[in-house]
Amino acid sequence: MSVVIWAAGRLREQDEAIATGVDHGLTVGDGVFETCAVYDGRAFALTRHLRRLDRSATGLGLPSPDADEVRAAVDAVLAAAPGAGRLRITYTGGPGPLGSNRLPADEQRPTLIVLAGPATRAEASRAVRVPWVRNERSGVAGLKTISYAENVVALAEAYRQGADEAMLANTVGELCEGTGSNVLVERDGALLTPPLSSGCLAGITRELVLEWAADAGIEAREETLPYSALDDVLAGTAHLTLSGSIRNVSPVVALDGTDVKPGPLSLELQRVFQERAADQIDP
Known part of the structure; x- marks a missing residue:
């Protein structure tokens, strides 16, 4: 199966541009993520994963992600990806300088991308x-x-x-x-x-x-x-x-x-x- 992508409020095509070249996640790796298993169209232990996503964002100095927005994105990709085995939530600092410093807090616009796709679990x-x-x-x-x-x-x-x-x-x-x-x-x-x-x-x-x-x-x-x-x-x-x-x-x-x-x-x-x-x- 193919990967289903959600970004900036809606589902996207796989070849559609969804992030700017100056996104701090791309330029300096300024971001956090979570991966969940998916069983029968539902993300496993999603609440625990979202708590850790928030802890990681806070630890990195990013604003807390909007949990309601993340859950809505998760619902959207899983509805569009029957048979998916893996969910990935990526949250970055968004557009920023080319160096490691960030924009002032009131100018930050974090990027949220949610993906659903195949996964194979090995018994050993x-x-x-x-x-x-x-x-x-x-x-x-x-x-x-x-x-x-x-x-x-x-x-x-x-x-x-x-x-x-x-x-x-x-x-x-x-x-x-x-x-x-x-x-x-x-x-x-x-x-x-x-x-x-x-x-x-x-x-x-x-x-x-x-x-x-x-x-x-x-x-x-x-x-x-x-x-x-x-x-x-x-x-x-x-x-x-x-x-x-x-x-x-x-x-x-x-x-x-x-x-x-x-x-x-x-x-x-x-x-x-x-x-x-x-x-x-x-x-």
């Missing part, structure tokens, strides 16, 4: 370690910004090695996240995910995993982990699982080109998540 993932790191002390750490060049480079390397995700450490050697996923390490009867202080994104799926695992009696908690914890996955003494808006809960079956086994808690969490997601479209 294949990951590799890459040499680049997340900066947990960055001014945009934990914000879902459109400045994704680092992720593009890391994910391209993962694909070059036959994987679909790259595992990133932070600057102090802690396990952090993937390019578009949070990580869970299963060991000693528990699922462990790096704390937000590691520099990882506060993933919506991660948030739900911690809540729904507790409801199901599965021990899942935040814990600082060394990047070398991935060595334990290769040794078979631990297991690795990824979480994300399109992946949901996706156990890793290969790491650095070596086959590894999903853990029993990871598989049970995957089952629990799929059942809960089917029952609650906006938890």
Whole structure:
């Protein structure tokens, strides 16, 4: 299926110009975004995603997006895109100077673009370690910004090695996240995910995993982990699982080109998540 586009109050054709060349999102990456899974024509966990969109915008210094306008745009693209599997909401600083400085607040006109299109969810993932790191002390750490060049480079390397995700450490050697996923390490009867202080994104799926695992009696908690914890996955003494808006809960079956086994808690969490997601479209 094709991608359906909404911008500036209405649906647009795919070849229609929808942003100016001086949009700050294009010139300096000044913007934030959200990606939601779509099930049966409805965006999953939309309320949580919109809250995070607002947090990211505030953290970047942008005015809060109009939630009613965003929801109206979401309704419009999903109505026009039956069978869509993915929704993307992009919110930028709008027209601005060619440098990093913004226009005065009273002159800012943020840009909102909402897209709906196809998506394929993999039951399992294949990951590799890459040499680049997340900066947990960055001014945009934990914000879902459109400045994704680092992720593009890391994910391209993962694909070059036959994987679909790259595992990133932070600057102090802690396990952090993937390019578009949070990580869970299963060991000693528990699922462990790096704390937000590691520099990882506060993933919506991660948030739900911690809540729904507790409801199901599965021990899942935040814990600082060394990047070398991935060595334990290769040794078979631990297991690795990824979480994300399109992946949901996706156990890793290969790491650095070596086959590894999903853990029993990871598989049970995957089952629990799929059942809960089917029952609650906006938890």
